[in-house]
Amino acid sequence: MGVITKITVQQKRVDRYNIEIDGEYAFSADEAVLIEFNLKKGQTITEEERSEIGVRDNVQRGINTAINFLSVRMRSEKEVRNYLKKKEIELEAQDEIMERLGSMGYLNDEQFADAYIKTQIQTTEKGPAVILRELKEKGIDDYTAASLIEQFTEEEQIEKAADLFQKQLKKYKRDSAFLQQKKAEQHVLTKGYSAAVMKKAAIKAEPDAEAEMEALMHQAEKAHRRYQSFEKREYRQKMKAALYRKGFDLSDIDRAIDRLSEE
Template sequence: MKISKVSTQKKNKQRYNIFIDKNGHDVFAFGVHEDLLIRHHLRKGLELTEEEVTEIQKQDAIYQYYTLTINYLSYRMRAKSEIADYLKGKEATPEAIETVIHKLEEEKLVDDLQFSQAYVRTKMNTSSKGPNKIKQELILKKIPEVYIEEAMAEYTVEKEVEKIVKALEKKLSSTSRKKSFQQQLMQLKQSLMQKGFTQGAIEIASQEVDLSVDDDEEMDALRYQGEKIWSKHARKHEGFQLKQKVMGSLYQKGFSMDLINQFLEEKEEEG
C-alpha cells in the first residue's frame, strides 16, 4: 500500500493520521505518534507492506500505553503489578505490558524495592497499621519477598512499640468507660493484632503503659454492667441463685471480686 496523505490530528498535534490511496480517494489507514513518523520516515508516496503496517501499529500501541502509564505514575509511585493491572484494564496485550514495564524499569521510573520502602514509610507514619498488615498489602501487590523483607526492616520493633503505646494511652484514658478495665485492655490488644501489630510488641508496650485501675471509674463501669445483668437474670432467678448468676457474669467481664461483692451488697441494701 502507498501513503497518499499525512495530516496532523486536530486534538493532538504530536499524532498524525496516515492515509492510503484507494480508487483515487484518501482513506484513513492508521494513526501514529510523531516519533514513529520520523523513525519510519513515513511520508506521502512511501510504499508499505502489510507486515510493516502491523509492526508500526504495534509500536504505536505500545507508545500510547507508555504515555498513559507515565500519566498514571504522575500521581504516586506504583508497583509493577499495579501497572500491569492498569494496562490490562486498557486492553493492552501481555507483550505490550511487558515491553512498557521493561522500558519504565530501564528509565528508573518503576522499581519495586523503592516502591516497597516508600510504601512502608508512608503507612508507618500516616496510618494506624502494624507491620503485619503492611506486609500483607505488599504481598497482595506481588512484591518479591526479598524486597518486602528489606523494606519492612524500617518498621523496627521500637517504632512499633511507640505506636502501640500511644494507641493504648489514648484509648485507656477515655473518661466514658462502660466496660471493665481488663475487658477494655483485652479488646484493645485484639484490635491492635487485627491492625497488624505483633503480639510481642503489644506485650512490650503494655509494660510501658500505666495499667493501674481507677477504682471509682471501675465501679461506675461495674454498676452500669451490673444493673443490666441484674435486670436480665431477675426475671428468672432470685436470692442466692440470682447473686451467683450476676457474680459469674461480672467476673467474666473482667471485674474484680472485691468490686463485685460491693455491688451485690448495694443491691441487697436496696432490696
C-alpha cells in the same frame, strides 16, 4: 503497498495522528511513532511497514498509559503490569513497555517498597506484618520487603502499638478491665504487630481503678434490671455470675451489688 496522501492531528488527541493512504483512512499513530518512522505525505509504505508501525504504536500507547497511571503515585511493577492488562495492552508488548519504563526511571520496586513503608509508618496504624503482606500482594519479593521493613524500629512499633492500645481501651470503657485488655490486644494484633511488641505496649497502659468501678456499675445496673424481680439470694447469685463472666473481680462485684442494694 500504498502512498500516504494525508496526515492530520486528531481533534481530541493532539499527540495522535490519522494517516490516510491512497485517499482513505488507514490507521492512527502516536506522535513518537510518527517521528520514529519519519512518516510524511507522499511516502510509499508497504504492508510489512504498516504492521511494524502498528506494533510500535501499541508499545508507545502502553508506555503513555502506564506513565499516566504512574503520574498519580509510585507503583510497583506488578501494579503496572496489571493495569496494562486491564487496559488491554497486548501481552507481546508488555515486556518491552516495562523495560522502557524502567530505563526511563519510572519503575523501581526497591524504591517503591521503601517509599511505601515510610508512608505507612507515617500515616497509618499498620504494623509490620500487615505492611509486609500488602507489599507481597503488590509483587515485592520477600527479601527486599524484609530488608526494608527493618527501618520500622521496635521502639517505633511499641510507641504506635501503645497509642492504638490506649484508643481501644477507651472504646471499650464500659467493659471490665479484663475485657478491655483482651479486646484491645486483639485489635492491635490484627493491625500487624507481634505479640512481643503488644506485650511491651500494654505495659504502658496503667490500670484506672475509678474507670473500672464506673464500668462495673454500668454493667451491674443493666444486670440489676434483668434480675431485680428474683428472690434476694438468687438475685445475688445471678448478678455475681453475670458480672464475673464479663471479667470483673469478685470482691468488686460484691461492693457493686451492695451499693445497688442500698439505693
